[in-house]
Amino acid sequence: MKKYLSILMIALIATASGQTFQTPATKKAIKRPSPPPPVYKENVQGVIPRAVRGGNPLQMLNPKAPAKYGTAAQSVILDETGKWRGIKLFEIFF
Numbered sequence: 001m002k003k004y005l006s007i008l009m010i011a012l013i014a015t016a017s018g019q020t021f022q023t024p025a026t027k028k029a030i031k032r033p034s035p036p037p038p039v040y041k042e043n044v045q046g047v048i049p050r051a052v053r054g055g056n057p058l059q060m061l062n063p064k065a066p067a068k069y070g071t072a073a074q075s076v077i078l079d080e081t082g083k084w085r086g087i088k089l090f091e092i093f094f
Contacts, residue, residue, distance in 0.1 A: 045091040047075045 050070060051057035059065040060075075077086040 043093045045074070045093070046088045048089050050075070 047060070051060060054060065054069055056069075059069045062069075075088050076084045077088060079085050
């Protein structure tokens with residue numbers, strides 16, 4: 001019995017030492033550099049571009065909307081007395 005046990009141990013040790021933890025040689029993937037992210041310059045503001053970018057244009061009418069939808073002061077034209085005179089549909093900066 002000891003003879004078979006010793007032969008079994010030798011066989012296990014011999015097969016275990018022959019194993020490696022490396023993967024077989026394959027074609028290496030060529031790493032291509034990712035393109036740079038596009039540069040967006042927000043030079044257009046107003047009600048319509050903000051509604052398109054915002055996702056939910058009805059939140060622009062909600063007075064209790066989250067801050068990410070902006071305020072009314074960003075889209076209203078005010079005169080010297082503080083009264084509103086119009087709505088900025090498109091505002092283009094150069």
